[in-house]
Amino acid sequence: MFVKKVEKPLKISGLEALLRRISANHPSREKIIEDLSMCRAGFYGEQSLEYFLNQLPQNEFRIFHNLRFETPTIFQIDFFLLSKKFILILEVKNMVGKLEFDEGFGQLIQIKSSGETKIYNDPVLQASGHKLNLEKMLLSSNLNFPPITYLVVMTKQNSLITVKSQNQNYIKKIIRSNKLLNKITELSLQHSKELITEKELKKITKFLLKSNQEREQNLLEDYGIEQSDLIMGVICDQCSKTPMKRICGRWLCLNCKFISYDSHLSTLNDYILLIENKITNNSFRRLTRIESSYTSNRLLKKMGLNSEGDKRHRVYHLPPRGFGMGGDKND
Ligand SMILES: [Zn+2]
Incomplete structure (x- = not known):
């Protein structure tokens, strides 16, 4: 069941408001439109997973969408699945084109149909960083928790994924969303023993909700817009x-x-x-x-x-x- 449901991020609502309130020829408009479309694409990808996650056994998983921590390391988790047997972190990418994961260089290369090439940080590396940060955070709060694992979920079905790595452990971390349920079933079989009690589960739930910190946004400052520019x-x-x-x-x-x-x-x-x-x-x-x-x-x-x-x-x-x-x- 969803403990923290899928919700439109405040940043998207904020950027939409900003576009309503600045003039048609404002110099920041183009950049805002570009950022908004990126944020929306990311959110659509996350929203599309809701369908799959809703099919999981209701009593077994507590699901959190979009958790953000300042521990003081700042990190943000797209989906967090908590069960008594294991914890699963999902890093969601809604990207088009040819996508090449390159483990050696820790990068993800995207080639769009227009030929435009973009380089990103490797999401697998990113997710494994989240796992380490989470472990540290839960340990320092003296919470008893089951093993943490992670997956990178690619939500665009028509993207072409290739992986430059011989490492099976690395390759297995990358999946498409239509494989998510199979993969979770597989993980459930691997982690078949309950390692924490109902009480401990509730404790972790409470802790996560309490520690979740939304980013304070100041869009006017981010885009160099004066209050007097607003309509x-x-x-x-x-x-x-x-x-x-x-x-x-x-x-x-x-x-x-x-x-x-x-x-x-x-x-x-x-x-x-x-x-x-x-x-x-x-x-x-x-x-x-x-x-x-x-x-x-x-x-x-x-x-x-x-x-x-x-x-x-x-x-x-x-x-x-x-x-x-x-x-x-x-x-
Ligand atoms: Zn009118």
Whole structure:
């Protein structure tokens, strides 16, 4: 069963927000689009594994998607499967073209159909590094845990994989996603003995969730964008034009005449992703381009947010993962 389910990474939502909020000719736009498409490809690959992982015996495996630790070594694990017999780390790669794993040089060479060649760090080496870091982390926390093994899962079915190595132990670490279930069955047979108790399993689960640390993102800084570069105003859900106008307690799009009651929430979500998760009435007014301080204040109050401070200095706390993004369930 999934303990930490597959969820869209905040970075993807953040980059999408950024593209909505910068002008069409902003110099950083191209780079953001490129990075977003890379992040999405990675996430699609991970999402495609969900189908296979859901077929595993529910009681046997606890599955975690996307764990990130700062131990202080920073490392991130795509999927973590915990059973009483063994632990399995999955490093997922969603890459197209000809892919050559080169053990000797510790590299992965990608040749795309356009002829473009890219060199990456060897994912097998990466995954074995994660295993060592994990062992260190679990040992130093005095947790009893079963042996850790790892696999690199290639999710693009039409890529051509070759491996430059004579080492069977190395070659066996690389699989395609359609072989994942077979491989896990094989591992289950090799590790047939239960080595930890239910209580110890729960302890590890708790420890992992507690130690998981999401990367603090500051996309404006990463892409050299000033807050003043961001386009303010409520975006129309229908035609994506800005700004909608607040009239008689509703939002009206002057472009397509779409009317909504809560379009300020998605604008606040952009604010949370790009700036911070607290807001004053003044900043809210600037953000939503509501002219009257009274109207903006009333709308903020109606949202029932926690707040601190008085009057003009009152600060409202916004949900860190946004409104209605389905992210709070895991927190
Ligand atoms: Zn509109």
